[in-house]
Amino acid sequence: MLLQAMPLTPDAIDAPSAEACEDAALVRRAAAADIAAFEQLYRRHHARMHGVIARLVGQAGARAEDLVQEAFVRAWQALPAFRFESAVSTWLHRLAVNTALMELRSRRGRPGMDDDEDALDSLPTADTAGNAMLGRDLERAVATLPPRARAVLVLHDVEGWKHEEIAAELGMAVGSSKAQLHRARHLLRERIGGWA
Amino acid sequence: MNERTPIGEAELRLALRGLRRDIEPARDLWPDIAARIGALPRHGASRRRHPWLLSLATAASLAAALGLAWQLRAPPATAPATPAAASAPSLVEREADSLTVQYQAALRELDAHPVPANWQPGIEALDRSAAEIREALRAQPDSRLLLERLRATYTRRLALARRALYA
């Protein structure tokens, strides 16, 4: 069905592309234990998955790289169960998000969020001139948010997910997701407010 | 101090959207991934060992598929004068059927895990409601109202099952 081949994200709605068809062929081969085909999938999608994982955990680095590997290993194991209800890229994207979130969840409540502190140190000071806050500085500000709030902000405002999806993925109620988003946006404004 | 020009909501939202980019890792991760995969037992065996993984993967696919139904929520006025519009009633019907099939598949996986008692009344209420809506769809197959209610009910049902898993 044409509709089932459509990617999830609103800004990428189009007919199944040649790329999607190639992905599908690679998936079928990889599901049959063809590791060369799986490497092709890695080459095609790893940067996107690494991007969203890095944003979710706060920054690119060893932790994000571990999670990318974890996500691909899980993808390898789960491929036989993939029924093409969505585009391959969407499925991999979700797996990446799920992997990062499971890790965040297991870290919850641990004192001394080192990554967040490092991110805070790299924030520009109030002396930084000009409106350079959009782009890299915004990215760094997002990295300083508390983990759960950051996850909701990244998934909603960056990746374009809906609250129901975020809530289901994070194992929280929809209301919590909305509350966390308000909180994240508020904190973000506080942190970038002084630079403009 | 610098002049303060507050950043508008729309501008901030746009900037956040702009953060969505691919990022190359600092090194090639493939060799490590290949090594880890090589150390796994064969495909068939690993399937048995990770039922949790299976249900997450299926649920992820389903969530993506359910997400597609949200794209269908275009109000009638914007339905273009294309062949698609003419076949709108059967489109809704087909979407409802496809939703149900995928939902049931995911649920089979998730329901393999026992649900704690506290979630039972809510889950039962959602199951009854989904059945009621499907019944209504038989009488009025082209109803967008019913499709939307069905999608919302399935989403809640699935979300509840997953919350129970994580609890």
Add this chain to the structure above:
Amino acid sequence: MHTLLKLPVAIALACAALAPAWAATPIDQVRPLDPRGRVEIDNLKGRVEVRAWDRQEVRVTGSLGDGVEKLVIDGDRDELRIEVKYPNRSRNTEPTMLVVQVPLQAELEIETVSADIDVHGVAPRELSLQSVSGDIVANGAPRRASVESVSGDVNLTFNSSEVEASTVSGDLVVAGRLTGEASVETVSGDLRFDSRGERLRKFSAGSVSGNIAARLALAEAGEIRMESVSGDLGLDVPKALSAEVSGESFSGDLSAPGAKIQREDFGPGSSFHQRYGDGKGEIRLETFSGDARLRLF
């Protein structure tokens, strides 16, 4: 109030003296919190009560149920997290009773499974209450509130400009000086909404089989949307209504003052469209088999 707080502790101590085998552990902890700091409370079963006070402190009292792993109170002046930790696969844990006093404007997020939630007198920017089977009762003046229970009943009395509330099978009552936007939803519970005469910009209510009864005024060019499958919809709005009102039902009865109900020529289905006043706002009532009725007061 103070003696009431001491009661569970007194009982716990007395019981501990009589029967050492059953020993709910009393709680009494205090932490500083900024006036607009954030409090997160997590308790699986039992009860969570929250009361506002004018100190820049959070005080936690009550009793920990037997078998609970521990009570975690973690954080700083900005944000405090209170969590009752249960051992994995907990089966024989007793309920925990938490009574938490918070600064009047502290942001609040409470999550339980079967524990009831009772919140009184708070006025935060943001309030979020979720339970699975617990009942929720809350009153106060949150700027924004989000409340959800699955099978518990929810009863809210808020002065608020943004409310979202939902249940699955529990009943839902939302009343108070409600303005701005409100969104309420149930599946099979009964739903009642009353803005006490205040005007809303946007109101949406949905149900599958539960009945919905809403009474509110519409702000200029505001929007009301109510939907159900088999539940009945009842909407009461002031006589000075200025809106285009439309209703549609497959097999339910429709009624609106002065409106002519059109029936489909072939097969079931009826609808109406009626303008009231200048027709500035928009109201839409839609059901499958439930009745939908508009009344002016």
